[in-house]
Amino acid sequence: MKLYERYDNIYRSNIELIRDNQIKVDPLPIEGEDRWGVSAVFRPTLPLEVWRDLEQLKTVLGQQHAYYHENNVHITFRSLEAYRDNIGSSDELIKLPMS
Template identity: 50%
Template sequence: MSSNSGSFNDLESRYAKIREGNRQAIIENDIVVDPLPQPGELRWGISTVFRPKLSAELWRDIADLRNTMGEVHAAYDPNSVHVTVRSNEGFRANIVANDSDVAGYADAMKAVIEGHQPFEVTFKGMIGVRTGVLLCGYPHFDLIELRKKYFLELEARNLVRPGPEPTIENVRNTCHASMLMFSEPLSDAKMFTAHLDKLVNRDYGTVVIEEFDIVSYSRTLSQIKTVTHATVPVSKVKKSSF
């Protein structure tokens, strides 16, 4: 299996380090409530993502996890769950239908993936971080290389905007999907951690990515939504792959 850093084991090790660096803090209920986005902030901006069609087993496990957390927490659902390819810019509200940057992000992505398929990702295991829960993804293509090519395409079009990934060296190095976000201390942090530990190696299957979306986010402490502004379908004709 090809992963976005060259091997399944490299990415598995990266997720393990993330888990190990956060697990004790979660047990102690030393969680972090991610602040709601405000205009001008570098996070929660317009992003290029793909939305995996996740298994019913995964959603059952998420429902069980939520029962150990407490009442007020934010969860992604089948309409909002996604893996971020790139955060293109910081947060801004009221994006118009014909936004020129959005159109540019979509056109650049179309140029990058032209003739490249399939895009498949295996999802295996969930881990905790101080802000919530991540689903671990393992791409069967070089996601890092795709991200770098996308950055260069945007740069050539003068579309690199202020955001969390300002240079080609700052592209993301995981393939995770956020599943839950903490909005207050956990009702029983030890029980939550024990339940999450049972899911760290659970196999949720492999999905085929059929399209990439340009999205923005609408978020409260109890809800996360994504708004799709443009969609880039993956070509059905196989020519080559990353």
């Protein structure tokens, strides 16, 4: 699946939340901040059975794993570098190899 198809699928599957303004948007980053330049966080609603089964698996898997709770589970898509306010056209980090 191509990247744009993935984002289109995410958008279509969340359109009701977007229409109802049930999404949270982070404030714009500022220069020098450690946050990533672009990110989108989705908080899916998972069936209760998932949480029940996860509780049972904890006894087998141990405490070495990170476990989420239904009020903090999320999926994050982010860019590949931290936020920078001014990026010049000759910036080494954005140059693409010529083929």
